[in-house]
Amino acid sequence: MTTRRTFTIAAAAGFIAAPNVAHAQTVKWRMVTSWPKRLPGPGMSAERVADRIRALSNGRLDIAVSAAGEVVPAFEVLGAVGGGVAEMGHTAAFYWQGKMPAAAFYTTVPFGLTPAEHVAWIEAGGGQALWDELYAPFGVKPFMGGNTGVCMGGWFRRELTSLADLRGLKLRSLGLGGELYRRLGATPQTTPPAEILSSLQSGVIDGAEFVGPGTDIALGLYRVAPFYYYPGFNKPNGTGECIVSLDAWNKLPSDLKAIVAHACAAEANYALAEMEQLNARALAVLINEHKVKLAAFPDDVVAAARKQSIDVLGELGQRSAIAGKVHDSYLAFRERNAPWSRVSIEAVLRARG
Secondary structure, rough: HHHHHHHHHHHHHHHHHHHHHHHHHEEEEEEEEEEOOOOHHHHHHHHHHHHHHHHHHOOEEEEEEEOOOOOHHHHHHHHHOOOOOOOOOOOOHHHOOOOOHHHHHOOOOOOOOOOOHHHHHHHHHHHHHHHHHHHHHHHHEEEEEEEOOOOOOOOOOOOOOOHHHHHHOOOOOOOHHHHHHHHOOEEOOOHHHHHHHHHHHHHOHHHHEEOOHHHHHHHHHHHOOOEEEOOOOOOOOOOEEEEEEHHHHHHHHHHHHHHHHHHHHHHHHHHHHHHHHHHHHHHHHHHHOOOOEEOOOOOOHHHHHHHHHHHHHHHHHOOOHHHHHHHHHHHHHHHHHHHHHHHHHHHHHHHHO
């Protein structure tokens, strides 16, 4: 009788203690980002990814999000995650172009894939497997973790009337778009997002491209550079990435891995929807309230950029074996998809007027 009663008490105590045991098993991660805190667009994507993972895992995986500069600078997220300073990062792939040239393809490339085409390449066209292969030597696993959509060409302190007006300008422009501007005669600058406005104000830069209206308006760039140019031939897509330490990833059980992957995919979809409406609203505010001068790039700028982009992408593909594989996969997908895009979305938009 005593033995049975002792067992019953012990069993009951075990049930009562179960929540505490589960709580003790909570995995805590740190996410470092390249964005100012709660920046509309990518900054909010980072927050939402962490929130989704926490909710879907019922608190078993809890992620603390740090803005750029709180733990590491904006452009050191890859090294921080791969080196174990943080388990996760939210950033943009083209920041790593100097370390692995083909990384640029995973954010955007000049005259490249649109957001829908980019997702198709990653999810169904072999892009993800190559992305995993590219990042593995740096100790991280990449996921799409947001998208700011089609980007704008940039903010300029003075009007552009021809290609000649670009020459000599110092422009904040990253990735292959920066290299393209360099070949058009400008001098690209790798200014962190939080420093773009002050750099424009001080004259350190003459212009800047960042994202689109919904995000750009939060940085206040219109206060100093009132000329806003399109199309964003330099950045036709805006994929944000979540990177996870391979060491941390391999320690997760399969259900938490599935939750991380799902949270990133959900944000990639939601962020694009959010940015479509944010961009539309912000563009109206910029034009009607802040009197921004919206203008198309001069024709000779676009023509020269298109011509130069062929060489820029071709040279990148020759930098390494993996760069060649990514380059060939990306351009083959663009070539296959172009006829369909012309008779589908392009034709519908033209018909819609």
